[in-house]
Amino acid sequence: MKDVTVGLFNDCYVPIMDGVTLTVRNYAYWLNKTLGPTYVVTPYVPQHVDNEPFPVIRFLSLPTIVRPPYRFGIPDLDLRLQILLKRRDFSIIHAHSPFGAGQVALKTAREKGVPIVATFHSKYRDDLQRVMPIKPIVDDQIKRIVEFYYSVNHVWVPQESVAATLREYGYKGPYKVVENGIDLKPPATIAPFRERGAAHLGLPEDLFVGLFVGQHIFEKNLELLVRSLPAVMDAVPNFRMVFVGQGYAKERLKEIAAELGIAEKIVFHDVVYDREILKSIYARADLFLFPSLYDNAPLVVREAAAFRTPALLIKGSTAAEVIKDGENGFLSPNDPVDYAARIVSIVGDRRGLETAGFGAQRTLCKSWEDVLREVRDQYLEILSHWAR
Numbered sequence: 571m572k573d574v575t576v577g578l579f580n581d582c583y584v585p586i587m588d589g590v591t592l593t594v595r596n597y598a599y600w601l602n603k604t605l606g607p608t609y610v611v612t613p614y615v616p617q618h619v620d621n622e623p624f625p626v627i628r629f630l631s632l633p634t635i636v637r638p639p640y641r642f643g644i645p646d647l648d649l650r651l652q653i654l655l656k657r658r659d660f661s662i663i664h665a666h667s668p669f670g671a672g673q674v675a676l677k678t679a680r681e682k683g684v685p686i687v688a689t690f691h692s693k694y695r696d697d698l699q700r701v702m703p704i705k706p707i708v709d710d711q712i713k714r715i716v717e718f719y720y721s722v723n724h725v726w727v728p729q730e731s732v733a734a735t736l737r738e739y740g741y742k743g744p745y746k747v748v749e750n751g752i753d754l755k756p757p758a759t760i761a762p763f764r765e766r767g768a769a770h771l772g773l774p775e776d777l778f779v780g781l782f783v784g785q786h787i788f789e790k791n792l793e794l795l796v797r798s799l800p801a802v803m804d805a806v807p808n809f810r811m812v813f814v815g816q817g818y819a820k821e822r823l824k825e826i827a828a829e830l831g832i833a834e835k836i837v838f839h840d841v842v843y844d845r846e847i848l849k850s851i852y853a854r855a856d857l858f859l860f861p862s863l864y865d866n867a868p869l870v871v872r873e874a875a876a877f878r879t880p881a882l883l884i885k886g887s888t889a890a891e892v893i894k895d896g897e898n899g900f901l902s903p904n905d906p907v908d909y910a911a912r913i914v915s916i917v918g919d920r921r922g923l924e925t926a927g928f929g930a931q932r933t934l935c936k937s938w939e940d941v942l943r944e945v946r947d948q949y950l951e952i953l954s955h956w957a958r
Contacts, residue, residue: 576605577608577675578594578597579675580612580671581612584618584620586615586639588785589784589870590667590691592753592869594666598624600942600945600946604942604943605949607624609624609626610627611674612629613630613643614628615631631643637697637818642670645671646673660678660682662687663675663679665686665688667691672688676718676721685723685724685952685956686723690719690726690727691728694711694712696864712740715739719741723952725743725746726745726747728867729867729892731888731891732888750869751937751940751942752873752876752935763849764853766853767849767853768854771851771854773837777810778857779811779812779857780857780859781811782858783848783852784862789864791864793826794905794906795909796823796826796836797826799811800832801906801914802910802917803835805914806914809917810835812839813837813839814839814842814848816841820838823838824838848873852873856917856923857882858880858882860882860889861882861883861904862887865887865889866888867888872935875927878931879930880930882902882909882912882913882916883902885904897926898933899929
């Protein structure tokens with residue numbers, strides 16, 4: 571079979587870490603190994619040097635004021651990018667964002683006469699409302715996003731509930747569910763990872779550890795989480811909380827913790843790029859706390875599950891679609907009092923916690939290798955139809 575050349579376009583990439591970055595990175599890694607040359611096309615990040623086993627093409631960008639460390643890509647002004655893309659014989663293009671990178675992906679696909687796939691990942695209305703809370707402007711941007719998904723050949727979503735958001739935005743066309751995976755292989759024995767995590771965090775086994783990993787932004791409902799913790803720590807004196815990541819809300823979250831008098835029981839950890847260290851942190855945690863209403867299909871919930879750490883999510887949230895309460899995770903109403911009470915009840919039922927941990931590992935941990943095998947087959951089917 572002739573090599574298939576793939577272009578993956580997204581508006582953020584390493585060193586800016588989020589779920590879409592990890593998705594694109596794993597797409598690139600496995601497609602480059604199993605299908606053909608794969609390129610990541612993404613905005614430039616100052617002082618970062620790419621060291622990937624596949625090529626990364628960077629284009630002009632500016633810093634964002636409201637969402638550091640994200641960058642605002644300006645591919646239309648980058649002549650070097652246009653030359654580089656013109657020289658690449660892409661067979662298929664996959665956009666993971668409808669903004670700058672998505673627009674240049676669409677333009678490139680049309681110029682080269684190749685099919686373009688676009689995955690809808692995020693609740694963009696939430697992002698836009700925080701940046702510019704003027705309804706007509708936001709509505710216009712959402713209309714443009716919907717037009718983008720109508721313009722591509724194939725629309726993918728990572729789980730069925732995510733399609734409901736796309737429908738709410740006004741998209742009525744066809745779509746396909748293509749799940750995300752994880753790159754953390756569930757180990758047969760958790761104990762060695764847990765021991766390393768306890769040493770790394772300075773949190774011995776006599777403490778019950780709650781964990782959040784991800785962007786520290788208020789859209790993820792993190793203020794509710796922090797405000798739920800005093801009641802938890804009053805009821806469970808040996809409870810400790812760990813936050814891993816960065817974001818514009820991190821300093822304010824620290825201030826709220828100090829105001830509530832619980833700062834000494836919270837660890838605010840920086841972003842973890844070393845996946846071995848991250849494994850140990852997931853393993854040391856007893857419960858993953860993820861109250862986000864913003865996320866669609868969070869990888870971190872699945873990564874925690876690989877180490878038998880079940881998650882507590884908000885009932886009815888898009889992210890909670892994969893959770894069966896008490897079987898592979900837990901659910902709570904979107905209220906700090908209820909959230910705290912649910913944590914306390916989980917802490918008091920160690921057998922139930924263990925059952926949910928095994929259930930999470932069994933049901934939520936599909937590998938990226940398996941996912942990308944399906945993606946490769948989908949690409950080949952698309953190309954076969956395109957050729958005919």
